[in-house]
Amino acid sequence: MSLTTESAVGHDELAVLKLLALEGGLEGDVKISCARLAERLDASNQTASRRLQRLESADLLERDTVSDGQWVAITDDGERALHAEYEDYRRIFETDAEVDLEGTVTSGMGEGRHYISLPGYNRQFEERLGYEPFPGTLNVDLREDSVRRRSAVSSLEPVPIDGWEDDDRTYGPAVCYPATISTSDGDTYDGAHTIAPERTHHDEDQLEVIAPDKLRDELGLEDGDHVTVSVGDRE
Template sequence: MPETRRVLDADGLATLKELALLGALDGEEKLSCSALAERLGASTQTASRRLQQLDELGCVERDIVSDGQWVQITSDGERRLQTEYADYRRLFEQDASVSLTGVVTSGMGEGRHYITLPGYMAQFRELLGYEPFAGTFNIDLTEESIRRRAHLGAIDPVVIEGWEDDERTYGPAYCYPATVVADDRYEPAHVIAPERTHHGDDHLEVIAPDRLRDTLELQDGDEVTVDVEQR
């Protein structure tokens, strides 16, 4: 049977937050289970068990020594904190927004094929109000923007529903209203995040009515910023 991915529960998330407040997000932090237990208002045994669970989930890395342990939050642990942060932004911030910066790069050519499929194109016209250029505008994000990308969770996307034809099923995609900024500003545009993608969090795809490379006179390696905001 396939392995079931364990869920980070509320106690684990609270422990992860305390570790971040102690500095484990920026690098290795030395601590004892008793000190962590005091911050959590729990027993030393409970603190030790939660650390072990976070380790097993891949949220932290630990190096146990004679007088305590060195703990550092992993990239997966940071993403979980970022997701929680995005949820709170949705609750308390009326005007959610995020700016993502990177450099223009060439895509793999898949965008051209999927953007033009009739099941997607009809929804783009209806829900976005335009027919996208046949292809995506691709950006490799900076390290800082990779971290900020999780803030997209605070913004309600336009949902492009999945569909199927006689040959296969196509998954949904989520479109976030955006302005592309280089020497000039361009809108309307949308960051598109397909549910199924070969790209990682370091890569951003944007769709727009025009070929953005031509309109903004951009080439591979040019820096660009994408401002995403609730509309």
């Protein structure tokens, strides 16, 4: 997360944002008075007011001042800032946990097949994942809450795939994590991996999965089908 000096939002301001969230600021407007906020922060009214101003200037908070206090609501950016803190704590306390990501199967651009088959990658898959993947990536359109939860995956132990080059061009690195895929019919496939290429045309909302087998055949998947991808080691 970027705590820039420009916006002057630092840990003191985030602590205020957390307090407001605890009072219900994520659900909608909550009414607060600077005096009460100051008391809870063990700071002066002026300090409390300045922190609120900074949060507002950084678009982390919306405010409406009335005669006996103010109504505040945490913005989407504010929620993201708090969520980044939350992920840090998750990383501290939940090492090696499994992260369940949910979404629907989707077709991509038909490029996965090409990249997965390249010898520079294929050699590494055999060595580091222990299998030659089916040529392609199963693309999963992640649900909004799973897009957010995705950052928790970085607390797990990754399998790195190095970048390489041939005579014509360079190929970027990628990061894999062991994964199990489950369908809504209750079928599961163990021994797959998520793969996140550093250079990709997809956004964070798209998860790509590789496996020794064609997952569409193994699990009878079609575009639009719901799947859960459990990322992380079960050992």
